[in-house]
Amino acid sequence: MKIIDVRKLNAQKLYRGKIEFDYAPPEELMSIPLVKFASLVKVEAEYELFEDDALEITGKIRYEIAGQCSRCLKEASTTVEGELNALFEPTQEYEDYGYSNGKVDLTEAIDDAIMASMPFLLSCGEDPEEIGFSE
Secondary structure (H helix, E strand, O other): OOEEEHHHHHHOOOOEEEEEEEEOOOHHHOOOOOEEEOOOEEEEEEEEEOOOOOEEEEEEEEEEEEEEOOOOOOEEEEEEEEEEEEEEEOOOOOOOEEOEOOEEEOHHHHHHHHHHHOOOOOOOOOOOOOOOOOO
């Protein structure tokens, strides 16, 4: 459910609610070398539709990444969690997300949340001195 139909929510008088779905992130969002997404992104959020048809989404995203440790190249994986906070305006005049024709596409906001939550590296958890690194 990456698309939310604001007109339908208004017609059904559903001004607040919860949304949950899985999202397949594009691989180009991965910024860590030798690492890939190991799961779909789980999106759990609440929405609020305001009188001016602005739609606020607040919630969490969760996904797994796996690949080679950025320090020692051993296989590693971790679960990443992040915040999803977005305001969609019927017109895009501000810093918020815009939408048209009564349909809100959450893709850009989810991609932004993934990028904001992405760690800088993937670690296997071993002490760097034990694997031959020192300061």
